[in-house]
Amino acid sequence: xxxxDDLKSQTGYVFVLNGGVVDWKIAKQSIFATSSAEAExxxxxxxxxxxxxxxxxxxxxSVVPTVEEPISI
Numbered sequence: 001x002x003x004x005d006d007l008k009s010q011t012g013y014v015f016v017l018n019g020g021v022v023d024w025k026i027a028k029q030s031i032f033a034t035s036s037a038e039a040e041x042x043x044x045x046x047x048x049x050x051x052x053x054x055x056x057x058x059x060x061x062s063v064v065p066t067v068e069e070p071i072s073i
Contacts, residue, residue, distance in 0.1 A: 008032055009039035013047040015054050017064070023054045 012026040025046070033039035058064060 006032075009036075009042070011043040011046050013043070013050070015051065017058065022058065023050060025050065 008031075009029045010026065011029055013024065014021055015023040029039065029042055029046075031042065033042055
């Protein structure tokens, strides 16, 4: 999605663990992407950074015995 006023794309993702939402984000991208492919790369990079943080946070809480499964985006 792109905002018609400033042509910045939107990023959105949801992380689910055992059927429950543990983290989400919906935000306008801070930079101007010159193509939809570039906007998708920006969104994927943003989601991957957050996925690594969420994985470490949940592992630190010891609510799951192990977090060894790959993160799928």
